[in-house]
Amino acid sequence: MTELVRNQRMPRMKIGPLVSAGLVLGVGLGGFFDGILLHQILQWHNMLSSVVPPTNLVAMKYNMIWDGLFHAAVWTACGVGIALLFRAGRRSDAVWSGRLLAGSMLAGWGLFNLVEGTIDHFVLGLHHVHPGAGQFAWDVGFVAIAGAGFILLGYAFARSSRARRPKLVSVPAPVPAPAGRPAFTGPRMATITES
């Protein structure tokens, strides 16, 4: 019943759809990590804590509102990431790899930290990672380790998945339709073997 087609190259598989989804999801989840851990649990800073320091109740609430708007923005990024992931899952020419997705998400998280850290901490001075003594070192460390470091780590992790891309494919022969029923014309099951 099963006809094996050996030594046949897969049609060109694209990593773009999964990488895009992973990057955008990483941006959104990375933003949530920042907001939840640094803004709320540790309370090291808030969105505009260097503009309006949260030293009284009104200023705290002011920063809380801006934190909420920041969370709304990263929630939107997560929504876009899920939509992109769903779209990638429906494409037959998209690579589907957990390692590639995880690496892309880590790189997206790093991209968020790098860009947000550079713009908000250095250019605009809206807030600092850990205000007070040594805040410049904290800001530099954040951008270097949690920014560039995560991007490189994510890239390395995503690249390691490329060695596992399928090269051989065995395609079962189409199943003949039972008498009196129309032939199945949907997508065929394919067993992918790794080289």
Next chain:
Amino acid sequence: VQGDHVVRALVLTAASAACPDCPPVRDARALVLGDTFWTNALWMVLPFIAIALVLWLAHRIVQIYERSTP
């Protein structure tokens, strides 16, 4: 004195947590929606705009690379 601080902090926390329309909240809301609202909003979304630009550029580069390779 130490205990007094704790009690005051708890009262403050309770007051801030359970007053959807008390004066501090109204003041904070007015401050947020004041003259600086759009400037702050732009500052807040600026990193996201920059990230979107970076991702769009990367996407275009990958597309061009994929088209140019056989």
